[in-house]
Amino acid sequence: MERRLRLRQRTEFRRLREEGRVLRHPHLTLSYARNQLSVNRYGFITPKHLGKAVQRNRIRRQMREAVRLLHSRFRQGFDVVIIARPAILSQRFQQIERTVYEMFDRAGLVLKDNL
Secondary structure (H helix, E strand, O other): OOHHHEOOOHHHHHHHHHHOEEEEOOOEEEEEEEOOOOOOEEEEEOOHHHOOHHHHHHHHHHHHHHHHHHHHHEOOOEEEEEEEOHHHHHOOHHHHHHHHHHHHHHOOOEOHHHO
16 A cells, blocks of 8 residues: 555544544444545554454554555545454455445445445
C-alpha cells in the first residue's frame, strides 16, 4: 500500500478515536471519519494481546493486503482505522478479506456500482 494512503501520526489515530464512527465485528473493529482529501487513508492496529510480533505482523499484512485489493471499490475521502480482534487469528485470508469488505459495506463506504 502506498505510503500516502497510510495513517501514521498519533494525532490522526487520536482524531478517529474521538470523532470517528465505530463498527464492531468478532474479527475486527472499524473506525472511520471524513478527511479533507480526495483519497482514503488507512491505519492498522494489532494489539499485543493477539500474540507475539510474528502473529501480529502476519495479521497486519493480511489486513493491509485485503484493503489494497478492495481499495478501488471504496468511497474516497475517509480516514479508516482497522483494529484486529483475537478471533481473527484463526481466519484464512479469504475470510479476512470478506470481513473487511462487509465492514466497509456496513459503514456505507462501498461504491454501489461495483457489486
